[in-house]
Amino acid sequence: MSPALQTTNTRDALVAEIRAQILGGALKPGTPLTETGLAAMFDVARPTVRSALQVLTSRHLAQQSQGRSLVVPVLDHEDVRDLYFVRVPLELEGVRVIVENGIALDEAERYLEKMEQMPNNASWADRVEVHTAFHVAIVDAVGSQRLSRIYSTLQDEMQLCLAQIQQSYPNPQDLAREHRKLLDEIQSADLDRAQSEMRRHLARAVENYETT
Template structure:
């Protein structure tokens, strides 16, 4: 049972971890009554927690239907990368020759995660790394544009847990990305990084 202090936030965190670790499959309904019984909280608490995740884009809710995890298809991912790539290119050009300490720190936290860490922790550090790079550019509009893709990106990363069973590969790719940016020649690496992530179908 969750403790009454910040119960909505605690429940939202618990559900977020389950979604981002792939424990809850896309399309699985999340009835309020069942969640209330499972976590030992009141239905209004469940309703608020679900609303928070809907606002984040991690859940979807339609009229007369329980909240559910939206499906992100390989076609969705291809389109997501189509839109993300020019934003990442802008970032790489703007940061050429620089290191971003916050991105380096996120990478080290990812590398230091225990072997049995939930995939949601890997997703969190992955997102923190890329967000730190985008924010370091200093363009509020670029941050807003990138932020609009955050929910779909996080949901897409759920599928990558099958591609990156050895987390060291993911760490190595991002270390190469940060080193290439610091070296001033990251465009090719950015293209390869995004293309490689979705080059095989991680959802099947």
């Protein structure tokens, strides 16, 4: 039993490290993710790498290239538009339920404060993680298990998209300020203002991607 448990732990640690490098920009879009290369880079066995790549593929953080190898996904404009085509109705409906029922957003506030307190030298991968946690907290506040379940399937692609528009946020605090405005509008108890700001917020992400 112990060797299998150790293999699983190593696999999970490798998944986490490769994921962090992808989301932080160290592994650029289109970078090959080969078993031999990753095994040498992280000093692990190839079966462990193979298992890790299966996990990353299932989470849309690795994709088949035109050849046989896997690569870091390259999201094109159509991919991003399609991702936000799905996100927009989910998050707007979440905002509606929150405003109409006066639901507190303590968890989202906690993640936003964490975002605001991050030092200027914080990694982009760490910023991406907190950003996604903020949006997840808003959706989870609705209290719908199925809404949260559907939204969770988008999280890694959401982070991958944000990882690829890092240059749109040269000032590290811009991301926090943008989300403070969003949270303030949702907490204003004015549904039109709240949904309008969420719509603008998501549209800006698409625009930022299309100008990279």
